[in-house]
Amino acid sequence: MKTIVISVTALLILAGLASAADPIVGNWKTTLGDTAAIEPCGSGFCITLTSGKHSGEKIGAFR
Numbered sequence: 001m002k003t004i005v006i007s008v009t010a011l012l013i014l015a016g017l018a019s020a021a022d023p024i025v026g027n028w029k030t031t032l033g034d035t036a037a038i039e040p041c042g043s044g045f046c047i048t049l050t051s052g053k054h055s056g057e058k059i060g061a062f063r
Contacts, residue, residue, distance in 0.1 A: 024045065028036050034052030036059065038045050044063035049055055 024038055025040065026038060027050065028038060030036055030049075030052075032052070034054075035050045037048050037050045039048070040046075041061065044061055046058055047060040047062075048058050
């Protein structure tokens with residue numbers, strides 16, 4: 001019984017840590033120094049450049 005309680009407690013702690021991960025949505029710097037915005041779109045996320053030579057262009061999407 002003690003083993004089961006410890007196992008369940010460990011799983012709950014790990015689940016809490018996983019849900020506290022950094023959000024992916026926001027503004028990110030690219031390797032070239034430009035800024036890219038990651039925002040929800042459809043069933044995933046879209047990446048759009050917000051600064052630099054290609055500002056305003058959608059450069060990718062992922063789920």
